[in-house]
Amino acid sequence: MFRITTAAAFAALTLPTAAAEHACTVEGDHWDLDEAGIAALYDCMSERMLAGYSSGDDPLAGEYRGWVQAGTRPAVAGPHGERFLLTFANEIAAEQYLAYEEGDFEMPVGSVLAKESIAIRDGTARVGPLFYMTKVDDAPEFDNWFYSGVMPNGKPLNASQAFCHDCHRNFDASDSMGYPVPEVRVGG
Numbered sequence: 001m002f003r004i005t006t007a008a009a010f011a012a013l014t015l016p017t018a019a020a021e022h023a024c025t026v027e028g029d030h031w032d033l034d035e036a037g038i039a040a041l042y043d044c045m046s047e048r049m050l051a052g053y054s055s056g057d058d059p060l061a062g063e064y065r066g067w068v069q070a071g072t073r074p075a076v077a078g079p080h081g082e083r084f085l086l087t088f089a090n091e092i093a094a095e096q097y098l099a100y101e102e103g104d105f106e107m108p109v110g111s112v113l114a115k116e117s118i119a120i121r122d123g124t125a126r127v128g129p130l131f132y133m134t135k136v137d138d139a140p141e142f143d144n145w146f147y148s149g150v151m152p153n154g155k156p157l158n159a160s161q162a163f164c165h166d167c168h169r170n171f172d173a174s175d176s177m178g179y180p181v182p183e184v185r186v187g188g
């Protein structure tokens, strides 16, 4: 009897990790992954990111993959939790965003930037949040950016405008945008 219970409990426990059979894993330090390794990682994670982000009712989650991809591949940039990041720009944003301008300019209202993230923990890749920045005309205290996002389970990310902008405001020469790391910039 005890055994059966244990087995049942074990089965229940392992259910969520059944997917672990198909886990996307990274060997060694993920900072050292080469381009082929990163491409393989993205291949493995791509569908599950999209499935997760669009499993709720976020209106952009099913759309952003059709926007202009601003990175040739995901890349690690320290700040966003040491995750692999890949940014997409909507039609209104694309031309200006892909110029990676530094200077006195402002993104057009209606620009949306969406950034996917993949976190690596103990050698296993997990879907991280999808981050958004939207250019608005009524948030001067945040340089007219609205920060939001979607969790891997499709629920809205509870973004504090002050938290996000306190870091983004440091990019004051590029309208508060951090841009992908130079080596992966499309058109840059």
Ligand code: HEC
Pocket: 075, 076, 077, 079, 080, 085, 087, 113, 114, 115, 131, 132, 133, 147, 148, 149, 159, 160, 163, 164, 165, 167, 168, 176, 177, 178, 179, 180, 181
């Ligand atoms: C500690 C600093 C920091 C914080 C906090 C931060 N970001 Fe960022 N963010 C960056 C950096 C650096 C980049 C550019 C790196 C990259 O995309 O490879 C970036 C890029 C982005 C981009 C892509 C557009 C761009 O700036 O080039 C989006 C969208 C974004 N962040 C959203 C958010 C949201 C939403 C929050 C709050 C939940 C947030 N960020 C908090 C540092 C930060």
